[in-house]
Amino acid sequence: MAPYQFRSAEGAAANSPLIFLFHGTGGDENQFFDLAGELVPGSARVAPRGDVSEHGALRYFRRTGEGVYDMADLALRTAAMTDFVRAEVAKRQPSKVLGLGYSNGANILASVQFGAPDLFDATVLMHPLIPFTPPKAAFGGRKVLVTAGQYDPIAPAGASEALVDYFKTNGAGAEIVWHNGGHEIRQEELLAARAFLTAS
Template structure:
């Protein structure tokens, strides 16, 4: 298990839902911490900080360029993050396990789901970019919301649709929410995320 630095809010009721929060490149563990209290009131929150620095910007894994991932590094860091998440779940015994990630945070969250489809009951992937074909997995009983901008220069619409199709084909209850902008987060997708996680 990696020794991630992370923010945690443990004042939830016993067996309350647990949500893991993953920041975007250049963010940190506080990026979505307060927002999550509004999206999922009463949930325990854990937000690990990315432990890779890209010119001073925190990330969860290395890349050679935009959309060109160091796949060996991604595999190592996915294994470490999976171990961290599994240990946190075992220590808390939550009623539901939720995940929310943006951009690079959505990518590491998706990578963990590819490796361990059983960990998350529901996840929100905001503006992910998965430029490779994940292996088939069983997501029956799992829910995934992907949010994206139709004019996103970083996460092309075709790649977003392909990821949604992957989850659907592999049994997840999948929703895809588009806005008309780019890579920025918009209020309407946060509202969609709140409604999705409430379900």
């Protein structure tokens, strides 16, 4: 598997917090790059580009239909992303490791967390959909914010609540912030993400 293309920026200090940014389907490494500089000022940023094309739209893993994942491909690409994140963390030695992902980007970020619960100190998962039962893991001391739309047709409310319950059951400090819309990102969840990441 070829190395990820990515965009990066150094932090204000040698050991600044490092935030990884994962775009949604059809986005790219620029989708949240500038925004992250506002959410976590002074942080180092790394934004990998999804390396799967679905009818020309970039993604992080394959699917066979809406909400139906190619689980073998997800496992392969989760392992590759975990290696990528570990290598970038080792290079930078940050004070903390943060993650933010939207939709497909939230799904690959969550999948990395399931297999490597030690890797991220805090993550923001915006409109994730995990249509399978994640494995038991030890998330003690880790924090997760899920943001979701109450009427999201792609990531149903029950699935969002189940994911938060999973993280809580496995020791994470987890919370959910709702807006009264669908799958779109709204200002109130970005404000919640900034407050959460600033406090993490």
